[in-house]
Amino acid sequence: MDLKEKLVSSFIAFENQVNIDSYVHDIRTEAIKNFENIGFPTKKNESWKYTSLKQVLDIDYSIFPSENTALDYSKIKKYLIDDIDSYKIIFVDGKYSSHLSETTHEGMDICLMSSALNKPKYAAVIENYFNKAIKKDGISDLNTAFSNEGAFIHIPKNKLVEKPIQIIHFSSGNESSLMLQPRNLIIVDENSQLQIIERHQNLTENEVLTNSVTEVFVNSKSIVDYYKIQNDNKQASLIDTTSIVQENNSICTLHTFSFGGKLTRNNLTFSQKGEHIESIMKGITIIEGKQHVDHNTLVNHIKPNCESHQDYKGIYDDRSTGVFNGTVVVEKEAQKTNAFQANNNILLSDKASINTKPQLEIFADDVKCSHGCTIGQLDKNALFYLKSRGIPEKEAKALLMYGFANNVLQSVRIPELKNRITNLIANKLGVNIGFNL
Amino acid sequence: MGKYTEDDLREELKTKEYEYGFYTDIESDTFPVGLNENIVKAISKKKEEPKWMTEWRLDAYREWEKMKEPDWANVNYAKPDFQAISYYSAPSNAPKYNDLSEVDPELLATFKKLGISIDEQKKLTGVAMDVVIDSVSVATTFKKTLSEKGIIFCSISEAIKNHPDLVKKYIGSVVPTKDNFYAALNSAVFSDGSFCYIPKGVRCPMELSTYFRINQAGTGQFERTLVIADEKSYVSYLEGCTAPSRDENQLHAAVVELIALDDSEIKYSTVQNWFPGSAEGKGGVFNFVTKRGICEKNAKISWTQVETGSAVTWKYPSCILKGDNSIGEFYSIAVTNNYQQADTGTKMIHIGKNTKSTIISKGISAGKSQNSYRGLVQINSKAENARNFSQCDSLLMGNECGAHTFPYIEAKNKTAQVEHEATTSKIGEDQIFYCNQRGIGTEKAIALIVNGFSKDVLNKLPMEFAVEAQKLLEISLEGSVG
Numbered sequence: 001m002d003l004k005e006k007l008v009s010s011f012i013a014f015e016n017q018v019n020i021d022s023y024v025h026d027i028r029t030e031a032i033k034n035f036e037n038i039g040f041p042t043k044k045n046e047s048w049k050y051t052s053l054k055q056v057l058d059i060d061y062s063i064f065p066s067e068n069t070a071l072d073y074s075k076i077k078k079y080l081i082d083d084i085d086s087y088k089i090i091f092v093d094g095k096y097s098s099h100l101s102e103t104t105h106e107g108m109d110i111c112l113m114s115s116a117l118n119k120p121k122y123a124a125v126i127e128n129y130f131n132k133a134i135k136k137d138g139i140s141d142l143n144t145a146f147s148n149e150g151a152f153i154h155i156p157k158n159k160l161v162e163k164p165i166q167i168i169h170f171s172s173g174n175e176s177s178l179m180l181q182p183r184n185l186i187i188v189d190e191n192s193q194l195q196i197i198e199r200h201q202n203l204t205e206n207e208v209l210t211n212s213v214t215e216v217f218v219n220s221k222s223i224v225d226y227y228k229i230q231n232d233n234k235q236a237s238l239i240d241t242t243s244i245v246q247e248n249n250s251i252c253t254l255h256t257f258s259f260g261g262k263l264t265r266n267n268l269t270f271s272q273k274g275e276h277i278e279s280i281m282k283g284i285t286i287i288e289g290k291q292h293v294d295h296n297t298l299v300n301h302i303k304p305n306c307e308s309h310q311d312y313k314g315i316y317d318d319r320s321t322g323v324f325n326g327t328v329v330v331e332k333e334a335q336k337t338n339a340f341q342a343n344n345n346i347l348l349s350d351k352a353s354i355n356t357k358p359q360l361e362i363f364a365d366d367v368k369c370s371h372g373c374t375i376g377q378l379d380k381n382a383l384f385y386l387k388s389r390g391i392p393e394k395e396a397k398a399l400l401m402y403g404f405a406n407n408v409l410q411s412v413r414i415p416e417l418k419n420r421i422t423n424l425i426a427n428k429l430g431v432n433i434g435f436n437l
Numbered sequence: 438m439g440k441y442t443e444d445d446l447r448e449e450l451k452t453k454e455y456e457y458g459f460y461t462d463i464e465s466d467t468f469p470v471g472l473n474e475n476i477v478k479a480i481s482k483k484k485e486e487p488k489w490m491t492e493w494r495l496d497a498y499r500e501w502e503k504m505k506e507p508d509w510a511n512v513n514y515a516k517p518d519f520q521a522i523s524y525y526s527a528p529s530n531a532p533k534y535n536d537l538s539e540v541d542p543e544l545l546a547t548f549k550k551l552g553i554s555i556d557e558q559k560k561l562t563g564v565a566m567d568v569v570i571d572s573v574s575v576a577t578t579f580k581k582t583l584s585e586k587g588i589i590f591c592s593i594s595e596a597i598k599n600h601p602d603l604v605k606k607y608i609g610s611v612v613p614t615k616d617n618f619y620a621a622l623n624s625a626v627f628s629d630g631s632f633c634y635i636p637k638g639v640r641c642p643m644e645l646s647t648y649f650r651i652n653q654a655g656t657g658q659f660e661r662t663l664v665i666a667d668e669k670s671y672v673s674y675l676e677g678c679t680a681p682s683r684d685e686n687q688l689h690a691a692v693v694e695l696i697a698l699d700d701s702e703i704k705y706s707t708v709q710n711w712f713p714g715s716a717e718g719k720g721g722v723f724n725f726v727t728k729r730g731i732c733e734k735n736a737k738i739s740w741t742q743v744e745t746g747s748a749v750t751w752k753y754p755s756c757i758l759k760g761d762n763s764i765g766e767f768y769s770i771a772v773t774n775n776y777q778q779a780d781t782g783t784k785m786i787h788i789g790k791n792t793k794s795t796i797i798s799k800g801i802s803a804g805k806s807q808n809s810y811r812g813l814v815q816i817n818s819k820a821e822n823a824r825n826f827s828q829c830d831s832l833l834m835g836n837e838c839g840a841h842t843f844p845y846i847e848a849k850n851k852t853a854q855v856e857h858e859a860t861t862s863k864i865g866e867d868q869i870f871y872c873n874q875r876g877i878g879t880e881k882a883i884a885l886i887v888n889g890f891s892k893d894v895l896n897k898l899p900m901e902f903a904v905e906a907q908k909l910l911e912i913s914l915e916g917s918v919g
Contacts, residue, residue, distance in 0.1 A: 046509070050847075332836055347851035350818060358857070360842040365833035365863040375816075375848045375855040 003057045003179075008036050010063050011145060017064075018148055024117055027131050031144035038138035050323040050355040051294040056237045056263050059207050061179035063146075065093040069172040071203075073100060079201050080166060084416045086197075087165040089151045093172050094180045096149065109154040110165055113183055116152035125154060129187055133215040133243035135269065140241045143213040147183035150214075153196075157189045164195040164414060169212075171236070173204025184214040191221040195414060199229045202236035209237045216244040216252070220274065224252045225413055228266075231259040231424060234289065241267040248274030255412060256283040257421055258293045259428055265294045270308065272299070272334075277306040282408045284421075286401075286428045288317035297326045301334040310341040313405045316352040327359040328369060335364050341371035346378065346404065378404075398429040471520045474498060477625050480524060484594045484628075487601060497614035497624030504618045510780040511809040511841055514749045517688050517723060524626045524659070582642065589634040590645055593661050596632035603634055607665055611694040611729045611757070619690040619751075620727040623659045627692070630661035635670040635701070644899050646675040660691040666701035666736075673704040673899055687712075687722045689747075695730030695738055699760065702737040703730065706898055707754075708906050710746040718776025718805070721748025728752065734760035734789070741897045743906040744771040744779060753811065755784035758792035758820075765794040768894040772910060773806030773838070782812035782843075787820040787853075796827040799891050802838035809841040816853040823850060829859040832890055 011032045019025065040057055041048040069092050080088070087110050090100040096112055103111045109122075116122040134140045151167045171178055188194050202208045218224050230238060238261055244252055258264050270279040285293045299308040314322045324343045345354045358371040378400045386396035402425060412418040468476060477498045481491040506516055583590050589600060596604050614624040635641055666672050676693075689711060697703045705728075714721025724747035730738040740754040756765030767783040785794035794814065802808040810829045831840035842859045864886050872882035888895075891910065898906055 335836070345848070347848060347853065350851055352851065353818075353847070353849040355848075356846045357844060358842075358859070359844075360831075360859060360861060361839070362831070362833065362841065362861050363836070363839045365836045365838070367833075367861060367863075369861040370859060371842070372856075372858040373844075373846060374857070375846065375853055377851065377854070 003059075003061065004035075004039050006060075007063065007142065007146075008032065013064070014146055014148075019118060022117070023123070023127055024130060024147070028145050028147065031141040034136060034141040035138055035145055038141065041138055047296055047325060050321075050325075051263070051265055051292065053263075056209055059177050059209070061177045061207070061209055062175045063179055065095070065175055065178060067174070068095050069093055069174050071097065071100065071170060071172060075203070076100065076168075076170060076201075079168060079170075079199060081164075081197060081414070081416055081420055084164065084414065086163045089165065089167045091149065091169045091182065093170070093174060093178060094149060094182065108156055108159055108161065109152065111152050113150040113152045113185060114148055116185065117148065122152075125187065126185075129185060129215065129217055131215070133217065133245045133269075133271070134213060134241065135243070139211060139239055140213050140267075143181050143183055143211050143241070146181045147213070150183040151186070152184070153186045153194070155188045155192045155194055157191055159189075159192040161192070161194045164197055164417075167196065167198045169200045169210065171202045171204070171206070171208040173202070173206045175206065177207035178209075180208065180210045180212075182210070182212045184212070186214065186216045186224075188216075188218050188222045188224055190219050192219075193223045195225045195227075197227045197229065197414075197417060200232055200236065200238055202233050205233070205235050207235050207237075209239075211239045212241065214240070214242045216242065218244060218246045218250040218252045220248045220250060222250045224250075226252070226254045227412070227414075227417060228254070228256045229259075229421075230257060230261055230264050230293075232261040234260070234262050234291070236261050237263040239265045239267070243269040243271070244279070245271045245273060246277045246279060249276045250274070251278040251280070253280040253282070253411065255408070256281075256295065257424070258283065258285040258287065258295075259424055260287065261291060261293070263292045266296060268295070268297045270297075270299045272301055272303060272306045272308070275303045275305045277303075279306075279308040280411070281308075281310045281312070282411060283312040284405045284408050284425070285312070285314040285316075285322055286405070286425065287315075287320040287322070289320060290318070291320045292322075293320075294323035295325070296323075299328050299339065301328070301330045301337045301339065303333060304335045304337070306334065307338045308340070310343075311408055312343045313408055314343075314345040314354065315348065315401055315404070316345065316354060317348040319349070319351040321352065322354045324354075324356040324358070324373075326357075326371070327361065328371070330360075330362045330364050330367050330369060332363045335366045337364065337367040337369065339367070339369040343371075343373040344404070345373075345375045346401065347375065395431050398426070398431040401429055402426075468523050470523045472498075472522070472524055472626065476524055480626055480628065484597070486594070486597055489601075489605065490597055493609070493614070494625050497621050498626075500615040501618065501621035501625055504615075504621055506618050510751050511807065511811070511843070512749050512751060512778040512780050514723065514778070519622070522688060524628075586639050586642065587636040588639060588641055589632065591632055593627075593630040593632045593663060596663070600632070600634070603665065604632070604663065607694070607696055608661075608663055609694075611696060611731045612692050612727050617727060619725040620692050623661060623690050623692045623727070627659040627661035630663075630691070632662075633664045633672065633674065635666045635672045637667045638669045639667075640670065641672040644673045644675050646677070658687070658689045658691070660689075662691070662693040663696075664694070664703060664705070665696045666698060666703050668698050669700045670698075671702045673706070675706050675708075675899060677708040677710070688725070689722055690725045691727070693726070693728040693754075695728075697730060697732045697736035697738050697763075699734040699736060701733075702739075704739045704899075705730070705741070705754070707740075707742040707744075709742065709744045709750075712748075713746045713777050714748040714775065716775050718748070721777070722746065723748060724750045724752060726752040728754035729757065729784075730755070730765075731757045732760055732763035732765060732789075735762045736760055737764040737766070739766040739768075739897070740783065741768045741894065742770070742781075743894070743898070743910070744769065744781060745910065747779070748777060750777075750779040750781055752781045753783055755786070756794065757786045757788065758794065759788045761789040762791045763789055764792070767794075767796045767798070768897040769798045770801070770891045770894045770906075770910070771799070771808055771810075772801045773803070773808045775804040775806060777804075777806040779807070780809040780811055782810045784813040785815070785825060787814075787816045787823040787825070790819070790821040791823070792820055793824045794826075796825070796829070797893050798827075798829040799894055800829070800831040800840055801834070801887065801890070802831065802840050803834040805837045807839045807841070809843060810859075811843040811845075813845040814847070814855060814857070816848040816850050816855065818849040820850050821852050823853045823855075825853075825855045825857075827857040829857075830890070831859075831861040832887070833861065833863050
């Protein structure tokens with residue numbers, strides 16, 4: 001039985017665990033039907049041209065982990081940004097771990113999807129927002145069908161959330177192979193601010209496939225910073241679909257740091273529903289081995305006077321492969337749009353490859369849209385300069401690569417996170433640069 | 438002069454009719470509509486082709502039958518009914534002329550109306566013309582000069598008869614019969630086209646040129662062009678098209694193959710001005726063309742195109758950079774107006790070491806048209822030190838048109854250097870203001886800006902052609918370009 005059949009047939013078992021007389025369950029039923037029709041995307045699908053899920057889907061995953069696994073804080077501490085005060089929503093094998101987490105209902109809701117789906121007081125919010133931002137395709141329909149757990153965050157008007165929120169999914173390795181489908185819903189009401197750090201971590205060498213879907217609603221005048229850290233081990237694959245809907249005068253920045261994982265696919269969609277919106281996407285990808293990272297972004301400019309800015313840097317070694325597929329759509333009404341897209345890549349090995357496709361689709365005339373994309377090597381002159389001043393080749397290369405990625409790091413607004421990422425990069429490049437960049 | 442605004446320009450663009458819309462009444466020898474193996478055989482027989490050619494066509498036809506019409510391009514149109522087209526049409530009395538005076542005067546009049554009369558061309562430019570009206574070569578000039586140098590420049594049907602070895606060796610070697618739907622169709626039913634062979638070490642002394650026109654109503658035109666540049670040779674080949682105004686959609690599915698052997702250079706320039714349809718989007722030519730060239734060691738292929746016509750254009754002149762140190766270039770201006778749709782671009786496949794490619798594409802959209810650039814730059818793992826530079830700029834006029842860019846870049850070698858940049862903009866109010874301030878009227882200013890925008894590409898055209906290209910831009914964006 002292949003994974004698709006297994007998933008479709010286990011939907012009935014899933015129905016036994018959840019409330020089937022609910023608004024959400026109708027959506028789930030429809031979604032599983034869609035998934036049954038469409039199935040997993042293949043390379044024939046234009047947006048999956050360069051990413052094959054075949055080897056990931058060939059594994060016999062358990063869909064429902066059998067029991068709750070308790071993890072000791074000392075074991076997971078290193079995966080947290082632990083030197084800052086933060087809210088934490090932590091899951092182990094898809095189940096909420098209350099003793100590791102720190103949530104709140106005081107003045108705002110930073111809690112769980114399962115409780116939001118089941119408690120009547122959230123019914124109106126769920127009906128308003130749930131599954132409203134996601135484009136219907138096979139892979140997100142699959143998540144919708146099994147949506148039950150994840151983070152639910154609702155920030156009311158005029159609220160500055162002082163502590164960042166860390167959402168972390170661990171796989172304990174209790175199952176020999178596990179498929180996880182977390183579903184997050186984040187709503188930020190008018191004039192509020194929020195910072196989120198998200199991470200998926202496999203703790204053993206057992207295979208894990210995560211099909212995660214996140215919907216973010218950024219209402220007027222709000223500011224949201226979202227950081228995704230993807231530094232998993234070589235047995236973990238991640239398909240992350242994040243859809244962000246923005247209203248008037250809002251700013252949303254999303255950073256993706258892809259440093260590891262067997263296969264990582266990021267589907268990122270921004271829809272600008274109002275005017276004077278800023279959407280910023282930044283990414284650093286540094287991978288080696290046989291890893292594969294695919295960034296698929298879509299920005300929909302619907303209303304006038306908005307901006308979008310994309311900046312993705314990639315460094316690929318060994319047999320790793322990278323994909324960047326960015327689309328900017330400017331609709332007829334979206335005059336005075338300012339859209340910029342850049343994708344810069346360095347290939348370090350002859351076996352590594354990069355496929356990039358920056359796409360513009362423009363229907364309005366008074367716009368400024370540009371994209372640029374480069375593939376190249378480290379500057380030989382710069383390398384010589386550093387070496388002639390006594391810096392060993394390895395360090396010199398690392399310095400240059402760090403410099404290459406640096407402007408993406410500059411916009412990280414949590415200093416502790418920035419340090420952490422800097423160390424991760426130094427680790428990745430195999431050097432101790434000797435100072436904290 | 439009254440104030441000439443962009444709105445006026447748009448209005449003019451909307452109402453501008455196709456100037457070259459006329460129809461020459463020449464008795465044509467046309468096949469019954471529809472396509473089957475018998476028609477393919479009949480075409481082959483009509484052309485008195487050898488058996489291997491007939492078989493080659495039939496193979497292509499069988500492949501074509503299995504294929505589906507592609508729909509991935511960013512264009513919308515009513516798919517042509519391939520059984521409602523007549524696949525062969527040739528002017529009925531088609532003797533070979535040695536002298537222009539022998540040519541049907543009505544034909545000459547047609548060319549005069551187009552402003553490209555043969556005698557004028559002969560006098561002014563020294564261009565050898567292989568004139569094609571509805572698929573059959575009618576007159577070939579300057580043949581003698583060429584043959585002294587050993588250059589073969591003739592129609593492809595003559596080449597099949599007289600130079601079967603060359604044709605057999607190279608036809609379908611760059612664009613295989615089953616390459617794509619339209620290439621297969623063309624391979625099965627092509628009626629005529631041009632053949633050109635430049636021998637070793639010869640520099641072709643003149644620009645070679647062919648004019649294609651669709652003349653007979655309801656006849657698809659399937660041209661086949663094969664250009665072979667032997668070692669250390671050079672040729673510049675020009676191709677230009679205009680078509681008379683007809684109401685139903687006409688299909689044009691040509692195949693062009695270029696073979697550049699070691700150290701040779703081919704420059705292939707196109708001015709395309711098929712009937713774009715009326716201002717309401719009625720009629721117009723469907724232009725589905727497969728153009729591809731292969732470069733051996735140190736060879737260079739340069740494609741230059743000015744695309745102003747056709748209701749639907751679907752065209753990707755490509756270079757396979759197989760040999761080390763080979764160079765591919767692509768320069769394009771695509772202008773769309775009214776309801777025209779263009780999906781055009783190039784493919785640069787880097788296989789050899791130290792290969793270089795340059796892509797400059799300029800798109801101008803006006804009216805309700807859609808203009809797309811779609812390109813592929815592929816650096817294979819053996820292509821050490823490959824270098825690519827691409828630039829795609831779009832200019833939008835009015836908010837009812839669209840400009841799109843779909844660049845695919847695939848790099849599999851760490852020494853590759855690839856740069857791609859694209860911009861989309863409109864004619865800035867500040868730019869117009871700057872010109873106005875210096876006493877240049879708005880109309881002139883727009884002309885100036887559009888000209889400047891396309892200059893990079895116009896400069897690449899051979900001189901004689903650049904004039905014609907300017908003329909076409911003028912017609913397509915009447916009132917703005919002087």
